[in-house]
Amino acid sequence: MPTPTKGPRLGGGPAHERLMxxxxxxxxxxxxRITTTVTKAKRxxxxxxxxxxxxxxxxxxxxxxxxxxxxxxxVVHELFTDIAGAVANRDGGYTRITKIGNRKGDNAPxxxxxxxxxxxSPKQAVVAEATAAxxxxxxxxxxxxxxxxxxxxxxxxxxxxPAAEVAETxxxPEAxxAETxxxPAAExxx
Numbered sequence: 001m002p003t004p005t006k007g008p009r010l011g012g013g014p015a016h017e018r019l020m021x022x023x024x025x026x027x028x029x030x031x032x033r034i035t036t037t038v039t040k041a042k043r044x045x046x047x048x049x050x051x052x053x054x055x056x057x058x059x060x061x062x063x064x065x066x067x068x069x070x071x072x073x074x075v076v077h078e079l080f081t082d083i084a085g086a087v088a089n090r091d092g093g094y095t096r097i098t099k100i101g102n103r104k105g106d107n108a109p110x111x112x113x114x115x116x117x118x119x120x121s122p123k124q125a126v127v128a129e130a131t132a133a134x135x136x137x138x139x140x141x142x143x144x145x146x147x148x149x150x151x152x153x154x155x156x157x158x159x160x161x162p163a164a165e166v167a168e169t170x171x172x173p174e175a176x177x178a179e180t181x182x183x184p185a186a187e188x189x190x
Contacts (some may be wrong), residue, residue: 003046010043022046026075028095029083033114040096041113048113052094055084086117088129 020040027034038042051069051136054062056082066076087094098112118145120128 012039022069024048025051026070026072028113028115029070029079030072032117033112035100035110035112036110038097038099038111041111044113045095045097049092049094051079052083052087052115053108055079056088058084068147078091083115083117085092087115089120090116 011017011020021044024034024036024040024044028044028048029051042129051066054066063076063080066079067073070076070079094116096115096116099109099112103106103110
């Protein structure tokens with residue numbers, strides 16, 4: 001949330017300041033860049049970035065919160081469809097302030113505040129693609145490992161089973177012979 005400012009408010013009163021910031025934000029979203037004083041640009045930056053964050057959420061509650069601040073439905077629609085889609089991969093820093101010198105009439109310091117709509121730097125995009133590919137490959141590799149382990153356990157069980165059957169068949173004749181030898185001996189004792 002933007003930190004409260006110290007000192008005098010823009011325009012005189014709190015209501016006037018809120019309306020000025022809302023109008024500046026609407027103009028920024030409509031034209032993608034505006035020229036204003038440095039003070040207004042610095043006050044507008046956190047306000048506009050907060051609205052863009054709401055637009056990135058994209059749900060109905062966020063849209064209603066933004067509509068409570070900006071009354072132009074066309075600007076809000078553009079914010080939620082175009083601008084939010086353009087900055088979807090960006091984690092903040094949706095605006096840029098560039099100082100352009102002083103105004104001719106009253107020598108006020110001027111600045112251009114604009115939306116940063118270009119994609120995140122190519123290096124960061126490559127890193128993001130690599131991490132996504134690694135995350136996608138990791139579950140596939142785990143599945144292969146699980147399948148390989150399952151095949152190996154089935155193979156070892158099938159190898160052990162014939163060996164156990166052979167051992168049982170080898171022991172069976174000896175056991176039968178011992179039983180037959182004991183049986184006549186038991187009959188003789190009676």
